[in-house]
Amino acid sequence: MDMFCYQCQETAKGSGCTLRGVCGKLPETSARMDLLLYATRGVAILNTLLRKNGEADREADHQVIDALFTTITNANFDNPSLDDYIRRAFEVKRELKAKCEKAAIALPDAPEVALEATPADYEKLESVTGVLAEPDPDKRGLRQLAIYGAKGAAAYARHAANLKYEDDEVYAIIEEVLADVSRADISVDELVKVVLRMGEGGVKAMALLDSANTGTYGNPEITKVDIGVRKNPGILISGHDLRDLEELLEQTAGTGVDVYTHSEMLPGQYYPYFKKYPHFAGNYGNAWWKQVDEFETFNGCFVFTSNCIVPPRQTATYTDRIYTLGVVGMPGTHHIEADAEGRHDFSEVIAKAKTCPAPTEIEHGEIIGGFAHHQVEELAPKIVDLIKRGKIRKFVVMAGCDGRFPSRNYYTEFAEALPDDCVILTAGCAKYRYNKLPLGDIEGVPRVLDAGQCNDSYSLVRIAMALQEAFGLESINQLPLVFNIAWYEQKAVIVLLALLYLGVQGIHTGPTLPAFFTPDILKVLQEKFAIGTISTVENDIATLIGEK
Numbered sequence: 001m002d003m004f005c006y007q008c009q010e011t012a013k014g015s016g017c018t019l020r021g022v023c024g025k026l027p028e029t030s031a032r033m034d035l036l037l038y039a040t041r042g043v044a045i046l047n048t049l050l051r052k053n054g055e056a057d058r059e060a061d062h063q064v065i066d067a068l069f070t071t072i073t074n075a076n077f078d079n080p081s082l083d084d085y086i087r088r089a090f091e092v093k094r095e096l097k098a099k100c101e102k103a104a105i106a107l108p109d110a111p112e113v114a115l116e117a118t119p120a121d122y123e124k125l126e127s128v129t130g131v132l133a134e135p136d137p138d139k140r141g142l143r144q145l146a147i148y149g150a151k152g153a154a155a156y157a158r159h160a161a162n163l164k165y166e167d168d169e170v171y172a173i174i175e176e177v178l179a180d181v182s183r184a185d186i187s188v189d190e191l192v193k194v195v196l197r198m199g200e201g202g203v204k205a206m207a208l209l210d211s212a213n214t215g216t217y218g219n220p221e222i223t224k225v226d227i228g229v230r231k232n233p234g235i236l237i238s239g240h241d242l243r244d245l246e247e248l249l250e251q252t253a254g255t256g257v258d259v260y261t262h263s264e265m266l267p268g269q270y271y272p273y274f275k276k277y278p279h280f281a282g283n284y285g286n287a288w289w290k291q292v293d294e295f296e297t298f299n300g301c302f303v304f305t306s307n308c309i310v311p312p313r314q315t316a317t318y319t320d321r322i323y324t325l326g327v328v329g330m331p332g333t334h335h336i337e338a339d340a341e342g343r344h345d346f347s348e349v350i351a352k353a354k355t356c357p358a359p360t361e362i363e364h365g366e367i368i369g370g371f372a373h374h375q376v377e378e379l380a381p382k383i384v385d386l387i388k389r390g391k392i393r394k395f396v397v398m399a400g401c402d403g404r405f406p407s408r409n410y411y412t413e414f415a416e417a418l419p420d421d422c423v424i425l426t427a428g429c430a431k432y433r434y435n436k437l438p439l440g441d442i443e444g445v446p447r448v449l450d451a452g453q454c455n456d457s458y459s460l461v462r463i464a465m466a467l468q469e470a471f472g473l474e475s476i477n478q479l480p481l482v483f484n485i486a487w488y489e490q491k492a493v494i495v496l497l498a499l500l501y502l503g504v505q506g507i508h509t510g511p512t513l514p515a516f517f518t519p520d521i522l523k524v525l526q527e528k529f530a531i532g533t534i535s536t537v538e539n540d541i542a543t544l545i546g547e548k
């Protein structure tokens, strides 16, 4: 069967994956995701109606965010797991219908609400549930833009919920957006508003996750992170979920197994709370896409708490040592279910890790991070002084994702070419393109300030607002601050929408613009927000930074 997916930056030919995903997603998986999202839109429509009546269902909120999250790029490649999600979506939908009937709420005349199906129907329903079911490319693009934003926000809401931080408004916006994009009669203008509404939800979701992470584990602080190895066998933890990190550190204490971070878990190192664990080793390796090589030399076990997991090569020796949690799934690996309190039992992973050799060193040294809003606000007087004295000319926000395409060398070259009075503000795995370069510091302030994970882009906004206040400016657009962000998957989409919602102008996003931006969508975004993409390093330094 064929498929159609264009949700990430690496989509085939820059237009859409049709035979199989560049990420490794198969058509049977893609169609299951389409069916899941279609049924979930039905749930969202019903829960939005119930919410108006003061009867929104929290179980349904959770079903909605988990369905969105599991369909994000590089999260779930496992068909039986997706079948479970589909069954659950239809079950919740039936429960909500019954709730509506009880409350005398008339069921809306929407096919997403009416559809009854089983997971086995995925193929025959693809023409109804798939992205191409919308024939108009502009409406299709805007609908998907809103849905992709919802996926990113849902991921953040899930991590926050795992720490018992929930905000009904975040759920309300996600569901309202899913309900709105399901309206057959919605116009392009209305869809643009829906997209910005999703951006508002993104700001709230990131603020919620920031409260959850810092409220539970303290404020990130300046930290030097070892990138070498120790002598014990290790478990490598990847993804974004800090509660999972805490559980793993707790259960591995005293076992003789060390815990290392990988990719987006690196910022776990910056939280004071985790520093008390002597077996919490450093960060091993680089961004997500290098896992196919780096997992071979790590030698131990792997725990995935969220995206980005990559299908192991046929010749991979580590597949059986991968353990997935939450919405993550990969055939041939192990999935650890949470108990009723959301806790995981890692004893099998620990036992397996004990039989493994210690990691092989692939690099050594230290990287520095922990520049989230609280830490930077403490440094604010110094930073303001450096700006006033002309020592710092510009801040360049280079947050976002990394990816495997060679075109991303641009970001390394851009960082290297930046004049030495410019400081990079980063968050997300995009940082691996330049966080090991010797870029130095400006009177003790490092030239790469890493705030944390992609969701910590919220921190970058807080930092910008603090500077705006310090300089008494009306808008953050007046700051010596430019945006050259890299995107790959849908978490970067919600970061972008959040920035647009906050009125940030002139964002450059690359290495290529999304395939779902049609020329007309791009025109609107250019007119309203002066959005652009990248060209050459030389040109972009000239336009973004300019002459001294």
Ligand code: SF4
Pocket: 005, 006, 007, 008, 009, 010, 011, 012, 016, 017, 020, 021, 022, 023, 024, 025, 073, 074
């Ligand atoms: Fe293609 Fe990206 Fe979709 Fe994977 S997630 S199928 S690479 S567009």
Ligand code: SF3
Pocket: 074, 263, 264, 288, 307, 308, 400, 401, 402, 428, 429, 430, 453, 454, 455, 488, 489, 491, 492
């Ligand atoms: Fe990276 Fe997947 Fe997006 Fe969280 S881990 S930023 S790509």
